Amino acid sequence: MISFELSDEQKLVKDTVASFAADQIEPIMRESDDSENVRQDIISKGWGLGLLGGSIPEEYEGFGEEISALTGVIAIEELAWGDLSTALYLTAPAALALSVLDQGNEEQKKEILPAFTGEEYRPASCALVEPYFNFCPSALKAVAVRDGDEYVLNGKKCLVPLAQESESMIIFAATQPGMGFSSVDAFVVPAAGQGVTVSERERNMGIKALPTYQLELKDRRVPAASRLGGESGSDFLRLLSRSRLALAALAVGMSRRCVEYSRDYSIQRVAFGDPIASRQAIAFMVAEMAIEVDAARLLTWEAAWRCDKGMDFEKDAALAKNYAAEMAMMVCDRGVQIMGGHGYINENPVELWFRNARGFATFEGMVMV
Amino acid sequence: MMIDFELSPRIKGTKNMIHMFAESALRPIAREYDTNEHKKPQDLLKMVQKVMGGGISGAFGTEEKKKEGEEPKEKKRRETNLAGGVTVEEIFWGDAGLALSFPGPGLGGAAVQASGTPEQKEKFLARFAGEEPVWGAMAITEAEAGSDTANIRTTAVLDGDEYILNGEKIFVTSGKSALVESQGFVVVWATLDRKAGRAGIKPFVVEHGTPGMEVTKIEDKLGIRCSDTVSLAFMDCRVPKENLLGNPEVVDKSKTEGFKKVMATFDATRPLVAAMAIGVGSAALDLLKKTLAEEGVEIRYGISPCRMTALERDIMKMDADLKAARLLTWRALWMLDNGQRNDLQSSMAKAKAGSAVTWITQKAVEIMGPLGYSQDLLLEKWMRDSKINDIFEGTGQIQLLVTARRLLGFSREQLK
Numbered sequence: 001m002i003s004f005e006l007s008d009e010q011k012l013v014k015d016t017v018a019s020f021a022a023d024q025i026e027p028i029m030r031e032s033d034d035s036e037n038v039r040q041d042i043i044s045k046g047w048g049l050g051l052l053g054g055s056i057p058e059e060y061e062g063f064g065e066e067i068s069a070l071t072g073v074i075a076i077e078e079l080a081w082g083d084l085s086t087a088l089y090l091t092a093p094a095a096l097a098l099s100v101l102d103q104g105n106e107e108q109k110k111e112i113l114p115a116f117t118g119e120e121y122r123p124a125s126c127a128l129v130e131p132y133f134n135f136c137p138s139a140l141k142a143v144a145v146r147d148g149d150e151y152v153l154n155g156k157k158c159l160v161p162l163a164q165e166s167e168s169m170i171i172f173a174a175t176q177p178g179m180g181f182s183s184v185d186a187f188v189v190p191a192a193g194q195g196v197t198v199s200e201r202e203r204n205m206g207i208k209a210l211p212t213y214q215l216e217l218k219d220r221r222v223p224a225a226s227r228l229g230g231e232s233g234s235d236f237l238r239l240l241s242r243s244r245l246a247l248a249a250l251a252v253g254m255s256r257r258c259v260e261y262s263r264d265y266s267i268q269r270v271a272f273g274d275p276i277a278s279r280q281a282i283a284f285m286v287a288e289m290a291i292e293v294d295a296a297r298l299l300t301w302e303a304a305w306r307c308d309k310g311m312d313f314e315k316d317a318a319l320a321k322n323y324a325a326e327m328a329m330m331v332c333d334r335g336v337q338i339m340g341g342h343g344y345i346n347e348n349p350v351e352l353w354f355r356n357a358r359g360f361a362t363f364e365g366m367v368m369v
Numbered sequence: 370m371m372i373d374f375e376l377s378p379r380i381k382g383t384k385n386m387i388h389m390f391a392e393s394a395l396r397p398i399a400r401e402y403d404t405n406e407h408k409k410p411q412d413l414l415k416m417v418q419k420v421m422g423g424g425i426s427g428a429f430g431t432e433e434k435k436k437e438g439e440e441p442k443e444k445k446r447r448e449t450n451l452a453g454g455v456t457v458e459e460i461f462w463g464d465a466g467l468a469l470s471f472p473g474p475g476l477g478g479a480a481v482q483a484s485g486t487p488e489q490k491e492k493f494l495a496r497f498a499g500e501e502p503v504w505g506a507m508a509i510t511e512a513e514a515g516s517d518t519a520n521i522r523t524t525a526v527l528d529g530d531e532y533i534l535n536g537e538k539i540f541v542t543s544g545k546s547a548l549v550e551s552q553g554f555v556v557v558w559a560t561l562d563r564k565a566g567r568a569g570i571k572p573f574v575v576e577h578g579t580p581g582m583e584v585t586k587i588e589d590k591l592g593i594r595c596s597d598t599v600s601l602a603f604m605d606c607r608v609p610k611e612n613l614l615g616n617p618e619v620v621d622k623s624k625t626e627g628f629k630k631v632m633a634t635f636d637a638t639r640p641l642v643a644a645m646a647i648g649v650g651s652a653a654l655d656l657l658k659k660t661l662a663e664e665g666v667e668i669r670y671g672i673s674p675c676r677m678t679a680l681e682r683d684i685m686k687m688d689a690d691l692k693a694a695r696l697l698t699w700r701a702l703w704m705l706d707n708g709q710r711n712d713l714q715s716s717m718a719k720a721k722a723g724s725a726v727t728w729i730t731q732k733a734v735e736i737m738g739p740l741g742y743s744q745d746l747l748l749e750k751w752m753r754d755s756k757i758n759d760i761f762e763g764t765g766q767i768q769l770l771v772t773a774r775r776l777l778g779f780s781r782e783q784l785k
Contacts, residue, residue: 007371283773295693
């Protein structure tokens with residue numbers, strides 16, 4: 001039966017994360033962007049909310065049960081309302097842990113998951129995007145070739161969060177090039193080692209507080225057992241799609257903040273004797289921004305709901321992510337436009353959201369629900 | 370309760386049934402009643418009356434009446450409005466013009482439902498459950514007053530036990546069906562005191578055959594041609610005093626209760642118009658996808674934007690826009706069913722659905738090229754039909770205005 005009402009548990013999660021975002025993350029958004037760093041005390045506090053540990057079952061030393069994708073997108077929207085870089089920083093380890101929880105074999109889960117249930121933030125990462133204009137997850141240029149008990153990885157990766165900071169990461173590479181999404185396998189490997197070169201920090205237009213890196217893999221040899229799911233491999237499209245749910249929710253959260261900020265500004269800012277919001281040219285922009293944020297959220301919720309119900313959700317997740325990415329750019333562009341010159345300078349956050357927003361077209365695989 | 374996107378078994382059953390009906394009874398004759406604009410599908414209308422007992426949607430009319438006076442039992446979750454929305458979408462998937470010509474209480478009935486007394490409801494709504502098709506219509510718009518309803522110039526003057534109406538109304542949907550072809554009525558909005566502005570505007574039920582009322586024009590339209598849209602002239606038209614809906618007092622400007630009731634009607638009808646749009650949009654998208662599939666054109670969902678063809682990008686946007694519009698619409702209807710204030714969400718849904726579906730149908734004709742432009746298919750008709758959804762019940766711009774006022778917390782005076 002159709003319902004748009006959050007469960008009590010979801011309300012609790014939402015409220016908890018929302019107040020953390022408002023009290024801790026949002027106030028340091030500009031500072032984080034300027035310093036190109038996220039304050040570690042905030043990361044520790046965010047980790048302390050137990051979002052990841054609380055979604056890992058006890059048998060792997062966690063203290064919860066696998067969290068629903070829907071609850072995940074509700075929580076992650078609130079984080080991004082505070083700040084996108086911090087949200088990505090905080091949730092980067094979840095991309096690895098939840099991939100293992102969802103697709104790993106029993107040994108992998110037992111070996112890898114307990115590290116993410118402790119009290120201290122545990123950086124980890126996923127490497128999917130590649131530095132080519134025509135990068136597509138269904139046609140990765142990074143390859144993994146089986147050689148006895150090992151796989152040999154070759155290729156380049158970019159937009160890899162926390163590659164220097166992490167001990168372990170997932171590297172996605174094609175084991176059967178030309179086979180589309182089913183060609184891709186995931187390898188859970190140490191972040192450093194022979195055959196892998198990690199670049200200096202990347203310099204991107206946005207998400208500046210999140211350290212990201214390029215990787216060069218040159219005959220990087222990893223044990224066959226590090227292949228996610230072992231001999232039977234893993235469902236890459238499912239992981240990619242769950243990651244897209246998370247990205248869509250992040251886009252919704254950040255854009256929602258931008259709508260609120262633009263709305264408040266348009267009410268306060270007086271021109272020609274009236275608030276600029278009293279003119280339809282401005283008011284209609286605000287209305288359309290709000291409609292599109294809600295539209296993207298509902299698409300995201302529906303796709304996440306399908307995931308939780310065990311239905312096909314891959315197509316829906318892709319539509320939601322692409323829609324949310326376009327929505328975020330439209331909304332944040334208008335945020336700058338409504339503020340005019342004041343939106344263009346660093347004293348206001350809309351230019352920061354504007355820079356972040358375009359990233360959603362490119363981001364893949366960095367987070368997960 | 371928790372978030373759920375699955376229709377209840379009851380609504381699903383209705384949806385399937387209506388879909389089959391739309392496919393077998395509406396699609397085959399859709400073109401005929403587009404080409405012959407003022408012809409009516411009499412057999413279909415009789416059949417609809419028989420099957421549905423007067424009312425394409427459970428949202429209005431007689432169904433609610435049964436509950437009147439009863440103590441509310443346990444707080445049961447209603448889904449009347451949602452069911453209405455799903456039903457409307459399926460019928461409009463079949464054909465918008467035919468669907469709009471269906472008998473039933475319509476907007477006039479909705480006004481009676483929203484602000485009538487139990488006696489008025491009994492008197493005016495019972496007729497829709499009979500054997501013969503009957504229509505209810507609503508007359509608000511005038512040549513100088515569209516969404517700007519405060520500018521209504523049709524007058525009502527009390528004379529003994531009667532009101533005397535004078536003025537002219539335009540764009541009355543199903544006006545001819547209600548007043549000429551059946552024992553229906555029209556709800557006419559007229560002012561008791563122009564100086565009082567909105568507070569002076571009241572709805573009056575005018576029965577078919579009332580002397581002094583005349584159908585003066587039947588419009589030829591771009592689309593939804595099976596539905597009659599008429600002008601009505603009122604020349605010293607006398608209606609009984611009891612036909613005024615709601616409070617006859619012209620209260621001061623700050624208490625425009627009567628007007629708020631009309632607006633409350635819109636909260637229920639706007640998502641239904643959104644659902645109508647979505648029905649037409651999904652008809653177009655279904656046909657487009659089917660044609661592409663037959664031609665072996667694959668849409669590669671999930672690939673990155675830089676690898677999409679222009680066609681894939683369009684189809685995915687159509688998919689997402691349509692789904693987003695549907696979810697916004699369902700949300701507005703769900704809120705109504707659950708007794709939540711939904712004026713903001715209703716306008717959001719209609720704004721989105723109206724513009725999305727107008728675009729979707731236009732894009733579908735473009736992509737289908739000469740096939741799309743030809744009258745051999747219904748696609749070009751759907752493009753013409755769908756445009757009305759961005760116009761009636763408040764244009765897309767009016768929806769943005771309502772949405773913006775609510776978001777900004779602005780009054781009409783603060784945001785004109």
